[in-house]
Amino acid sequence: MEQIYFDHSATTPLDPRVVEAMLPFYGTVFGNPSSLHWAGQQAKEAIDQGRRQVADLFHADPDEIVFTASGTESDNMVLTGVAAQYKPQDCHIITSSFEHPAILETCKYLQKLGYEISYLPVTPEGIVDPESLKQELRPNTRLVSVMAANNVVGTLQPVIELARITKAHGALFHTDAVQAVGKIPLLMNVMQVDFLSLSAHKLHGPKGIGALYIRKGVVIEPLVHGGGQERGLRSATENVAAIAGLGRAAEIAGSEMTAEAKRLVTMRDRIIAAVTEEVPNAYLIGHPYKRLPGHICLGFEGQEGEAMHLMLALNEEGIAVSTGSACSSHNAGQPSYILMAMGMDPVRARGSLRITLGRFNTEQEADTFIKVLPRLTENLRHITSRSFAAVA
Numbered sequence: 001m002e003q004i005y006f007d008h009s010a011t012t013p014l015d016p017r018v019v020e021a022m023l024p025f026y027g028t029v030f031g032n033p034s035s036l037h038w039a040g041q042q043a044k045e046a047i048d049q050g051r052r053q054v055a056d057l058f059h060a061d062p063d064e065i066v067f068t069a070s071g072t073e074s075d076n077m078v079l080t081g082v083a084a085q086y087k088p089q090d091c092h093i094i095t096s097s098f099e100h101p102a103i104l105e106t107c108k109y110l111q112k113l114g115y116e117i118s119y120l121p122v123t124p125e126g127i128v129d130p131e132s133l134k135q136e137l138r139p140n141t142r143l144v145s146v147m148a149a150n151n152v153v154g155t156l157q158p159v160i161e162l163a164r165i166t167k168a169h170g171a172l173f174h175t176d177a178v179q180a181v182g183k184i185p186l187l188m189n190v191m192q193v194d195f196l197s198l199s200a201h202k203l204h205g206p207k208g209i210g211a212l213y214i215r216k217g218v219v220i221e222p223l224v225h226g227g228g229q230e231r232g233l234r235s236a237t238e239n240v241a242a243i244a245g246l247g248r249a250a251e252i253a254g255s256e257m258t259a260e261a262k263r264l265v266t267m268r269d270r271i272i273a274a275v276t277e278e279v280p281n282a283y284l285i286g287h288p289y290k291r292l293p294g295h296i297c298l299g300f301e302g303q304e305g306e307a308m309h310l311m312l313a314l315n316e317e318g319i320a321v322s323t324g325s326a327c328s329s330h331n332a333g334q335p336s337y338i339l340m341a342m343g344m345d346p347v348r349a350r351g352s353l354r355i356t357l358g359r360f361n362t363e364q365e366a367d368t369f370i371k372v373l374p375r376l377t378e379n380l381r382h383i384t385s386r387s388f389a390a391v392a
């Protein structure tokens with residue numbers, strides 16, 4: 001059976017060019033980058049190159065990139081690293097109500113320690129309104145953290161405007177750009193952000209490696225203490241192979257971004273148009289075009305409880321999609337807090353299908369999906385109405 005992978009927001013397959021860049025570090029290049037001899041220096045050169053490649057993607061300086069173990073770690077590092085510089089009563093943090101758990105759970109932890117956190121609302125189209133930020137800013141607001149693109153609905157946030165408002169107030173601005181990096185341009189000379197989180201496995205790089213952009217001159221407390229690697233901000237012997245992979249993944253994403261975004265937008269919009277035309281109760285969740293190039297989030301009116309069944313039925317046909325974020329698969333059947341934040345009622349918020357396209361997807365795969373989905377939704381409708389009849 002043909003296998004189709006349409007779940008690139010969960011993770012992406014490694015690009016063979018990335019694998020090639022990583023292989024030497026599982027063989028002949030094995031040194032500890034902190035060692036001063038030739039073996040260490042070979043590894044150090046690879047780290048320097050990876051840092052340059054990541055920095056280039058943002059038109060940033062290599063010194064502004066700190067390698068971490070994940071997007072989650074980068075997010076934790078910013079929130080706790082800023083908060084640790086203040087007494088809880090002197091530090092108010094603002095975020096949005098539909099961030100990834102890497103942000104929301106860290107905020108909950110900080111709240112337990114006495115820090116005050118405000119959560120910005122989200123419009124029904126899945127966008128944070130900059131006006132709402134203006135109303136929440138306080139004299140002791142130290143940090144604002146709003147994601148660049150939402151992981152479930154795929155909507156793009158007005159990061160440039162949000163950062164401008166934050167900076168004018170004298171606070172720091174962070175964006176969790178884990179879903180956006182490599183897909184849309186994020187240039188540090190255009191955005192006034194102080195911190196940006198990213199994760200390699202979302203851009204055809206390896207898992208277990210992330211990075212945090214920290215603007216020159218901005219100071220935070222380290223999250224991991226130890227031998228002083230990564231300018232003392234993230235101690236631990238570096239994962240050289242993964243850094244080489246992230247660097248190459250960033251380089252490829254940067255050079256192919258414009259053409260790839262165009263290709264994915266065309267495929268995305270073709271799928272949305274076909275599905276909403278052929279499946280009578282299907283509708284697009286989130287803004288129609290302020291969204292990631294390959295990101296589709298669909299609702300099915302009256303069949304909200306069936307999203308998991310639909311996902312499993314697609315899986316039977318070899319098509320991998322998800323019902324929300326990969327993390328939320330643990331909360332199957334519960335209304336999504338992300339959709340609830342967008343003002344959906346709990347019934348509608350129970351069911352959505354996330355279809356996220358990537359580099360190796362083809363138009364033929366889109367054709368297969370467009371053919372298969374209407375049949376499966378129709379089958380499910382029959383099963384649902386039959387079981388309702390049986391209950392009645």
Ligand code: PLP
Nearest residue numbers: 070071072100102151178179199
């Ligand atoms: N932030 C967002 C928006 C994400 O989508 C994810 C992963 O899905 C993360 C953070 C966490 O990244 P990682 O899996 O590298 O910890």
